[in-house]
Amino acid sequence: MRSRPERLLDYLQASWDILEGRVKTRAGARLDGTGTLVEAEGVDPGATVAAPALVEREVAAASEAAIGPRAVIARGSQLGEGAAVARSVVLPHARIGAGATVTESILAPGVRIGEGARVGPGAVLGENAEVEAGAQLDAGARIPPGERAA
Numbered sequence: 762m763r764s765r766p767e768r769l770l771d772y773l774q775a776s777w778d779i780l781e782g783r784v785k786t787r788a789g790a791r792l793d794g795t796g797t798l799v800e801a802e803g804v805d806p807g808a809t810v811a812a813p814a815l816v817e818r819e820v821a822a823a824s825e826a827a828i829g830p831r832a833v834i835a836r837g838s839q840l841g842e843g844a845a846v847a848r849s850v851v852l853p854h855a856r857i858g859a860g861a862t863v864t865e866s867i868l869a870p871g872v873r874i875g876e877g878a879r880v881g882p883g884a885v886l887g888e889n890a891e892v893e894a895g896a897q898l899d900a901g902a903r904i905p906p907g908e909r910a911a
Contacts, residue, residue, distance in 0.1 A: 773849070782796060829847060851868045855871065
């Protein structure tokens with residue numbers, strides 16, 4: 762049986778394989794030649810999206826937010842000013858505060874990341890988990906659904 766870190770990396774790698782066109786899926790078929798699709802109208806012109814990346818409908822990304830490379834931001838999620846998400850999968854309705862960073866992690870639906878917090882690498886946050894402003898999670902952190910990390 763594979764360890765949790767290996768399964769996390771497998772999940773992220775599978776997502777990246779779709780973004781990079783190595784695996785054919787309906788979602789992947791919608792990506793442009795760089796492996797990017799931005800469906801959201803709420804991405805501020807001052808935000809950046811680096812290929813490959815998928816930004817679904819109803820995502821809001823404030824000025825100076827940075828998405829990608831290798832990022833999936835699911836519908837209804839929000840990124841504050843200067844927030845950064847790279848090599849990660851963010852599931853629906855997550856909120857990432859201003860200046861927070863998420864790297865090589867998986868955020869379940871409804872996760873809340875406070876301003877200036879640091880998440881990853883290798884973190885997995887359960888549904889509706891919260892990370893307080895300014896917190897720095899250890900590599901490989903696991904936050905159960907509904908729990909709060911300081």
